[in-house]
Amino acid sequence: xxxxxxxxxxxxxxxxxxxxxxxxxxxxxxxxxxxxxxxxxxxxxxxxxxxxxxxxxxxxxxxxxxxxxxxxxxxxxxxxxxxxxxxxxxxxxxxxxxxxxxxxxxxxxxxxxxxxxxxxxxxx
Numbered sequence: 001x002x003x004x005x006x007x008x009x010x011x012x013x014x015x016x017x018x019x020x021x022x023x024x025x026x027x028x029x030x031x032x033x034x035x036x037x038x039x040x041x042x043x044x045x046x047x048x049x050x051x052x053x054x055x056x057x058x059x060x061x062x063x064x065x066x067x068x069x070x071x072x073x074x075x076x077x078x079x080x081x082x083x084x085x086x087x088x089x090x091x092x093x094x095x096x097x098x099x100x101x102x103x104x105x106x107x108x109x110x111x112x113x114x115x116x117x118x119x120x121x122x123x124x
Contacts, residue, residue: 002042003123011071013039018070020046022060022079029067030059036109037070037121038093044121045082045090051113060119068121079119087115 002009012018018037021029033056037046048054052061060066064079082090091110098106108114 004042004044008073008075008123009039009042009044011073012037012044012068015070018046018068020056020060020066020068022056022066023063025063030056032069036094036098037068038090038097040086040089040093043082043086045086045093046119046121047090047094047109047114048117049108049114050117052117054117057117057119076124078122078124080122082118082120087118090118091115 004012015037017034019032019034021032023029035046035048035056037044039045048057050057052058060079065076066079067074067076094109095106098109
């Protein structure tokens with residue numbers, strides 16, 4: 001069980017975009033960043049198209065906790081880096097969901113830098 005409700009998985013999984021923020025050391029939230037989100041089975045994943053050097057990703061690594069908003073749903077999440085075995089499924093999810101966009105937008109999301117900057121969203 002992933003911790004997401006069936007409704008949350010369905011709604012967030014089809015949302016075009018998700019807003020994510022991470023927490024500062026004092027517990028306050030940083031500004032939200034809009035990114036793409038994909039669903040694989042009963043999990044939700046996000047990637048930084050700039051790889052591990054992307055600002056929001058670097059900041060999220062500090063505490064590995066954040067908050068997401070999408071489809072009218074807002075949840076605090078733990079940000080976990082998934083194992084290598086799931087990356088091909090995540091790549092396929094990005095290609096399928098966002099394939100209607102030009103390849104110049106989709107390709108960076110399945111490139112090695114973005115693959116190395118993947119989080120699984122685990123709800124609190």
